[in-house]
Amino acid sequence: MSPALLHGIDRAAFAVALAGRLRHAGVPAGLTDVDDFVRALAASPPDSMSTLYWTARISLVRRHSDLAKFDRVFTAVFADPPPLLPPSRSAPPAEGHDDVYVPVPADTDDTGPGGGLPWATLPPAVAEATEADTALRLPERRPSALAGLADRPFDELDAAQVTMLGDALRAAVAGWPTRRTRRHAVGSAGPRIALRPTIARARRTGWEPVEIVRERPVRRPRRVVLLCDVSESMRAQATAYLHLMRAFAVVADAEVFAFATRLTRLTVVLRHTSAAEAVAQASAAVTDRYGGTRIATNLRALLTSHHADAVRGAVVVIGSDGWDSDPPDELATVMARLRRRAYRIVWLNPRAGAPGFAPRAAGMSAALPYCDRLLPAGTFQDLLVAARQLQSVTCTDGLKWPTLTPAPRIIA
Structure with missing residues (x-):
């Protein structure tokens, strides 16, 4: 070396x-x-x-x-x-x-x-490349968990996927809009002069208003009332609609009710910190689920109960397929009364997204003229879009949405 x-x-x-x-x-x-x-x-x-x-x-x-x-x-x-x-x-x-x-x-x-x-x-000796080595290999791109469940019906989802739906709904309504109330509070950027605070401070300067106090309107979240159908015809959508009600009850401080043959208030139950426990307790509280449907009777029970003040000025969301055992005339009467009291009425129908859908059910046909929006709510994606549509409806202060034109009325 x-x-x-x-x-x-x-x-x-x-x-x-x-x-x-x-x-x-x-x-x-x-x-x-x-x-x-x-x-x-x-x-x-x-x-x-x-x-x-x-x-x-x-x-x-x-x-x-x-x-x-x-x-x-x-x-x-x-x-x-x-x-x-x-x-x-x-x-x-x-x-x-x-x-x-x-x-x-x-x-x-x-x-x-x-x-x-x-x-x-x-130069290295290059062997003949095999067909497997020269074949073009592209990575398999798979959709995310949420995107993969977007268009699947609720009856094809398991418990974990429905829980994922509930988390996505809570995130969708996290930025729930507010409305301007008639009350005012002191604010430096307010457009109005607060007379009482300004006069009170003028006492210190010989009644000369040296310091001007301004006030601004107080904004509060728009009140929401949800009523969801848990009858036999809504069995596949019942659990998903419970997660929808829980999202609004937790985020938007909404009043939520489930109905089949009678009305059940679930506001307190669905505000449980655990989503699985909240849905389980709500399912146990609704003793008439998967039975008949009485939409007109339950809406009248709400308007005559001590919870009727919650409807005043609120966005009322009704989740149902429109199948009703009550006479259509009774439903039209109670819907007209609800329309005069509520700010907006939005109807979620799980069958509205089907091709060629028409409101042929007697209850749906009778209630449609009094609704501001008719939205499909039969899949994962439909509920997320409906949550965003509800926010857009709530944000329009002073703007009246045109009522829907109903299809020819067919009594089933």
């Missing part, structure tokens, strides 16, 4: 070539590592293969998991190297390796830049 192992060899070219070989093997040897290796070779020229090994290893390897790759590259670069590590730590050279490295002496003894290259690489 010569006293100077890299005598007459361009250290920078040697370091760059070795780093490139390491990167090809998967060792992340960057420019900073190459610069450290070049400086280490200049500060302490290696006099043995072992010294060169440890200089390169300390400078170019940063992770313990890359030691085996470094050993394989170093062994492949230098033919017949002496034992550098114990047999248990040193990896043997790969069999059948295509790269052959031939040492090339420098043309001059100058060790500065351009003094010579450490080796030349013979």
Whole structure:
């Protein structure tokens, strides 16, 4: 072994070539590592293969998991190297390796830049590529969990997927809009002058109003009242509608009711911190679920109860397919009364999104003239769109939506 192992060899070219070989093997040897290796070779020229090994290893390897790759590259670069590590730590050279490295002496003894290259690489023999290697492989793109459930009916969803629907509904109504009330509060950017606070402060300055106090209107969330049908015809949508009611009860402080043959208030039950526990308690509280439907009777019960004040000025949302055992004339009468008291009436029908839908049910046909919106609510995506539509309806202060034109009335 010569006293100077890299005598007459361009250290920078040697370091760059070795780093490139390491990167090809998967060792992340960057420019900073190459610069450290070049400086280490200049500060302490290696006099043995072992010294060169440890200089390169300390400078170019940063992770313990890359030691085996470094050993394989170093062994492949230098033919017949002496034992550098114990047999248990040193990896043997790969069999059948295509790269052959031939040492090339420098043309001059100058060790500065351009003094010579450490080796030349013979072109590797390229084997015939198999059909599997040349086949075009594209990653399989799958929709997200929410997007995959967008158009699936509720009866095809399991409990975990319905719970995911509830979380998405809560996020959809998180920014529930507010309305301007008749009350005012002190605010520096208010458009009006607050007379009483201004006069009270003028007493300190000889009744001269030196400091003007302003006030602004107080804004509160628009009140929401939800009534959802849990009869036999709504069995597939009942659990999903309970999650919809819970989202509004928790986020928008809504009053929520379930009805089949009688009206059941679920506001307190659905505000439970656990969604699964809230839905379970609500299902147990509604004793008449999966029975008949009496929409007109339940709406009249709401308007005559002590919860009738919650309807005044509120957005009333009714989730039902419109099948009603009460006479259509009674439903039309109670809907007219509800229309005079509520701010908006929105009807969610799970069958409204079907192609060629027409409100042929007697109850739906009788209630439609008094609704501001008729929205489909039969899938995951329909409920999310309905939540956004409800926010747009709530934001329109002073704007009256045109009533829907009902289809020809057919008494079923």
